[in-house]
Amino acid sequence: MLLAGSLLPGLAQALEVSVAGVFPGKAILVVENGPPRTVAVGQKSPEGIKVLAVESDRAMLEIDGKRRSVRIGQQTSVSGDSGGTSVTLNADLRGHFIAGGAINGTSVRFMVDxxxxxxxxxxxxxxxxxxxxxxxxxxxxxxxxxxxxxxxxKLDTVRIGDVTVHNVDAEVTAxxxxxxxxxxxxxxxxxxxRDGDKMTLKKRF
Structure with a gap:
């Protein structure tokens, strides 16, 4: 499976998480609209999300020390510290930097250009x-x-990881x-x- 670059886990990062399915001892998680990942009970996803238990229609997750019961098909947003100021991205196999985030409160995927x-x-x-x-x-x-x-x-808010900027110039193509x-x-x-295949964005204002 080809995976795009992802946000590094950390307490200052907000994550949009949904449960795509469950089966005995495992849950299928989707993080920031990324590819589905199968995670066993007691294990963590690459983003640091731990599966504590699964039931017939939900999974109990631990994200940055916070427990959430998430039903199949439900999406939850979990933040650490309020108001991050930096985010680190990893390059994918083609050298592109892909980031999860949101526009006006709705989850999206960005590519740095x-x-x-x-x-x-x-x-x-x-x-x-x-x-x-x-x-x-x-x-x-x-x-x-x-x-x-x-x-x-103009866009009211754009969030990359847990870093939010406001009043952003944007364009919609045909x-x-x-x-x-x-x-x-x-x-x-x-x-x-930029340091090799990592890029850190630190908010100026």
Whole structure:
């Protein structure tokens, strides 16, 4: 299975967790809209989520020391310290940095793109997030793959891990994309440090 890069576990990180299924002694977890992971009772997922017990329709999870009973199909958000200021990302096998987070409170997946002027998403993601592109200003966005036609608008909140920024410039393209591009309208608010296959984003303001 090819896995995208993920957020490192830690107390300052918020996680969106759902239970996709259970069977004797194991639970199937989905973290930050990532790939399903089968985790045995008493074991932890790579994100640090421990499965304490399973029942017919739910799993008891421990996340950063907090216990949650989560039904199959239910999603729960668990935060550690309120208000993180940094997040560390791991590169995937193609060298891309993928991050879980949220836009206006709805969970999404980002791909870091320093070649993108703003945060960029496709129309499918915009609909899922309740965003009407036609309310934006028509224009073009610069991405690593060149210029694309877009509608420009503002997002109230963007969260990467447990770090939140507000009033973010974003653009919706005419065609769908595999990820929401985390462009410079967000990245300019962070100090970026790269060490091999790790990237740390530290909030400036």
């Amino acid at each position: 320093t070649g993108a002027t703003n945060l960029v998403m496709g129309p499918g993601e915009a609909r899922r997030l309740g965003i009407d592109p036609s309310r934006g200003e028509a224009g073009y966005a610069q991405t690593a793959n060149g210029a694309v036609r877009t509608f420009r608008l 065609t769908d994309m595999p990820f929401i591009l985390l462009g410079m309208s967000v990245l300019n608010r962070f100090e970026m440090q």
